[in-house]
Amino acid sequence: xxxxxALVAFLFACIAAMAQxxxxxxxxxxxxxxxxxxxxxxxxxxxxxxxxxIVKSSVTDSAGIAVIKNIRAGVYLLRVSRVSFEHHYRRVDxxxxxxxxxxxxxxxxxxxxxxxxVSARKPFVQLLPDKTVVNVDAGITNAGTTVMEVLEKxxxxxxxxxxxISLKGRAGVQVMIxxxxxxxxGTELSNLLNGMNASQVEQIELIDNPSAKYxxxxxxxxxxxxxxxxxxxxxxxxxxxxxxxxxxPKNNNNLQVNYRSGSFNFFANYGVNANQGFMEMFARRTYxxxxxxxxxxxxxxxxxxxxxxxxTHTLRAGMDYYLSKKTTLGLTVNGTAxxxxxxxxxxxxxxxxxxSIDSLIxxxxxxxxxxxxxxxxxxxxxxxxxxxxxxxxVDYIRYKIRTDQYFExxxxxxxxxxxxxxGNLPSDLEIFAAKAxxxxxxxxxxxxxxxxxxxxxTDNIAEYSIRQSGNWQADLNRSNHFLxxxxxxxLYSNFSTSRGKWDLQSGIxxxxxSYRGRQLGNGxxxxxxxxxxxxNLFPSVFVTYNADSVHTFSLRAGRRIDRPPFxxxxxxxxxxxxxxxQSGNPLIVPQYTWNLEFTHLFKQIVSTSLSYNxxxxxxxxxxxxxxxxxxxxxxxxxxxxxxxxxxxxSAQLSPTRWWSLxxxxxxxxxxxxxxxxxxxxxxISQFNVNMNNQFRFKKGWSAELSGFxxxxxQNDLQEILDPTGQVALGVSKQIMKSKGTLRLTVRDIFYTQxxxxxxxxxxxxxxxxxVRDTRVAxxxxxxxxxxxxxxxxxxxxxxxxxxxxxxxAN
Numbered sequence: 001x002x003x004x005x006a007l008v009a010f011l012f013a014c015i016a017a018m019a020q021x022x023x024x025x026x027x028x029x030x031x032x033x034x035x036x037x038x039x040x041x042x043x044x045x046x047x048x049x050x051x052x053x054i055v056k057s058s059v060t061d062s063a064g065i066a067v068i069k070n071i072r073a074g075v076y077l078l079r080v081s082r083v084s085f086e087h088h089y090r091r092v093d094x095x096x097x098x099x100x101x102x103x104x105x106x107x108x109x110x111x112x113x114x115x116x117x118v119s120a121r122k123p124f125v126q127l128l129p130d131k132t133v134v135n136v137d138a139g140i141t142n143a144g145t146t147v148m149e150v151l152e153k154x155x156x157x158x159x160x161x162x163x164x165i166s167l168k169g170r171a172g173v174q175v176m177i178x179x180x181x182x183x184x185x186g187t188e189l190s191n192l193l194n195g196m197n198a199s200q201v202e203q204i205e206l207i208d209n210p211s212a213k214y215x216x217x218x219x220x221x222x223x224x225x226x227x228x229x230x231x232x233x234x235x236x237x238x239x240x241x242x243x244x245x246x247x248x249p250k251n252n253n254n255l256q257v258n259y260r261s262g263s264f265n266f267f268a269n270y271g272v273n274a275n276q277g278f279m280e281m282f283a284r285r286t287y288x289x290x291x292x293x294x295x296x297x298x299x300x301x302x303x304x305x306x307x308x309x310x311x312t313h314t315l316r317a318g319m320d321y322y323l324s325k326k327t328t329l330g331l332t333v334n335g336t337a338x339x340x341x342x343x344x345x346x347x348x349x350x351x352x353x354x355x356s357i358d359s360l361i362x363x364x365x366x367x368x369x370x371x372x373x374x375x376x377x378x379x380x381x382x383x384x385x386x387x388x389x390x391x392x393x394v395d396y397i398r399y400k401i402r403t404d405q406y407f408e409x410x411x412x413x414x415x416x417x418x419x420x421x422x423g424n425l426p427s428d429l430e431i432f433a434a435k436a437x438x439x440x441x442x443x444x445x446x447x448x449x450x451x452x453x454x455x456x457x458t459d460n461i462a463e464y465s466i467r468q469s470g471n472w473q474a475d476l477n478r479s480n481h482f483l484x485x486x487x488x489x490x491l492y493s494n495f496s497t498s499r500g501k502w503d504l505q506s507g508i509x510x511x512x513x514s515y516r517g518r519q520l521g522n523g524x525x526x527x528x529x530x531x532x533x534x535x536n537l538f539p540s541v542f543v544t545y546n547a548d549s550v551h552t553f554s555l556r557a558g559r560r561i562d563r564p565p566f567x568x569x570x571x572x573x574x575x576x577x578x579x580x581x582q583s584g585n586p587l588i589v590p591q592y593t594w595n596l597e598f599t600h601l602f603k604q605i606v607s608t609s610l611s612y613n614x615x616x617x618x619x620x621x622x623x624x625x626x627x628x629x630x631x632x633x634x635x636x637x638x639x640x641x642x643x644x645x646x647x648x649x650s651a652q653l654s655p656t657r658w659w660s661l662x663x664x665x666x667x668x669x670x671x672x673x674x675x676x677x678x679x680x681x682x683x684i685s686q687f688n689v690n691m692n693n694q695f696r697f698k699k700g701w702s703a704e705l706s707g708f709x710x711x712x713x714q715n716d717l718q719e720i721l722d723p724t725g726q727v728a729l730g731v732s733k734q735i736m737k738s739k740g741t742l743r744l745t746v747r748d749i750f751y752t753q754x755x756x757x758x759x760x761x762x763x764x765x766x767x768x769x770x771v772r773d774t775r776v777a778x779x780x781x782x783x784x785x786x787x788x789x790x791x792x793x794x795x796x797x798x799x800x801x802x803x804x805x806x807x808x809a810n
Contacts, residue, residue: 038064144242163190195312212507236786310340640674700734
């Protein structure tokens with residue numbers, strides 16, 4: 001570690017040597033709504049006047065201010081945009097002044113645009129200094145899909161067969177919805193994202209090195225899903241209807257409405273996702289006589305097929321009350337109702353050492369899942385003055401998950417038998433969270449500080465029964481009642497400033513965690529409990545050097561934590577099938593990661609990143625032989641440490657006015673080291689690439705050709721996945737005077753998005769191949785309706801009175 005300061009000094013010495021002096025200026029933009037309130041999260045883009053190509057970009061802060069530095073002298077076009085507001089365009093002359101400021105008022109959608117014609121359009125992916133933003137509606141093939149399917153094609157994102165998400169080849173991603181952690185993982189998170197309509201989402205933010213303002217959870221970073229919320233005046237809305245057909249039909253519809261008048265803004269977003277699907281899997285498990293795995297003892301082949309039918313309803317509604325120009329109060333309620341039934345059939349074929357079939361066991365399964373969750377959020381925002389802001393949020397969320405399982409196993413031939421198991425698995429989860437944030441700008445410094453506390457309670461019951469001699473009896477060996485409570489308290493402080501060509505952001509976050517778990521005993525299983533508490537500091541640093549209008553260099557460093565999901569702490573055995581089980585592990589401790597990333601941005605269109613990550617107490621999925629002969633149990637445990645060396649190349653190009661291209665390639669080299677049933681050292685190099693082509697033609701026609709490829713990769717210690725990928729194609733047409741859009745898309749055209757891999761453990765090797773209903777043709781219709789309250793728009797061309805020369809700036 002003592003070499004790190006020297007390395008950082010060397011990097012910045014190289015940066016300084018590469019910088020070239022130039023006659024450059026600075027542009028400061030303040031963005032407001034019609035009522036003069038500051039608008040944060042506005043995208044401010046400087047475009048070349050000649051061809052509208054992107055020169056530089058920024059995003060407004062909580063005070064509505066964005067600063068673009070190191071601009072070469074010349075004449076540019078400026079575009080300012082925000083969700084539910086019309087784009088604002090104006091010419092900016094920086095030939096004679098080194099610093100220019102402007103105050104821009106954005107008008108709600110429905111107002112008249114300024115009379116400047118610009119060919120630039122909202123890209124599918126935006127490369128920003130601190131994150132990558134996916135604009136969901138900009139992707140034609142996103143129509144009629146789920147949020148999970150959009151994530152699959154997002155740059156740098158990969159998803160394994162269990163629904164676990166990785167970012168840039170690294171596992172341990174936390175998912176947020178509208179800036180709030182879902183507190184879910186594994187199957188629960190997968191179910192939520194698979195039931196959520198993509199048409200409900202405005203943007204997906206991929207943040208691989210978050211600042212201290214964010215929760216420290218997530219070794220690989222955060223994914224923030226921003227849902228749509230319209231603030232347009234008057235009554236308006238959007239209706240989306242989508243019908244898809246793979247092997248089975250799928251239906252995905254969404255209605256978004258909004259009404260704003262005076263000091264009130266009401267909004268609602270309702271989606272229904274009704275679909276059928278299938279999963280076909282083949283697994284071949286080879287048992288060896290010794291760990292060297294040279295002499296097979298027996299083979300278990302398991303072809304498996306399940307058909308699922310489900311309906312998911314999602315609702316998000318609320319209101320904003322603009323108490324004054326400085327104060328806004330908000331209320332949001334949301335809920336999800338999911339019902340899904342899966343019918344499966346499985347054949348277990350045992351083959352002995354001589355290659356003869358020993359036995360055949362047929363299994364039928366019936367899984368019925370019901371999910372209900374509701375939440376409420378109260379929030380307040382108050383601008384004390386132009387430089388000070390205070391905000392507060394209070395959330396309460398409750399989940400009720402009910403699962404009923406039924407398995408029947410029938411052995412054919414001599415010694416045949418029929419046995420059955422059934423399970424009732426209710427689960428309740430309560431989350432309470434509150435936070436307060438304060439920000440202040442003084443002497444060129446932005447200071448943010450805040451507090452957050454969260455409390456989680458879970459109650460999980462597993463009641464299993466076994467049928468013997470025609471009678472059902474309680475299976476106390478597998479039954480379980482698990483109670484869990486967790487508290488997390490956090491304080492943070494974050495500073496950011498700019499000095500000349502340098503931007504600096506540094507912060508620190510303190511988190512204290514305590515939790516307790518208890519497994520209630522029964523006639524066979526003993527009562528047990530565990531408690532743990534710990535506290536940590538999580539520093540973060542972000543330094544940017546704006547060499548000139550072409551080159552930007554940045555260095556990020558930070559520490560993160562991954563806490564084991566509460567369900568994985570439950571010492572309970574779940575039935576997957578007759579020969580496969582899953583178990584929790586109450587002994588898992590958190591894993592900690594140091595992240596270091598160096599990035600070069602060229603003309604805001606090409607980004608190159610070098611990264612290094614070091615994880616201690618790395619926890620991985622672990623497979624081991626079960627209690628009964630031939631069975632396998634998988635759980636999670638701390639196995640050692642892991643290192644990642646990564647290179648990422650991203651490009652956002654416009655070869656022509658009608659064609660835009662976004663591409664990203666990630667190369668990662670992983671090294672594992674630790675102790676499982678023996679000491680081990682392993683490494684793997686992996687690669688993935690994502691590409692999206694958008695085409696715009698005349699008369700309202702547009703098209704998309706996109707796809708991704710994931711090379712051979714490894715997320716868990718014992719499992720390696722073979723390459724996979726897919727290609728998607730879509731066309732769209734604007735109709736009804738641009739109030740309607742028709743789209744026709746086909747995902748996974750060549751049906752290549754299967755999942756194939758190998759699992760290695762002790763004296764067993766398992767090969768598996770999994771196929772889902774991924775090739776789907778979808779036709780969708782979107783209708784934008786309503787009438788906004790139009791406002792008078794002042795044209796702004798050239799050196800308008802609103803633009804003031806402010807002289808030299810630091």
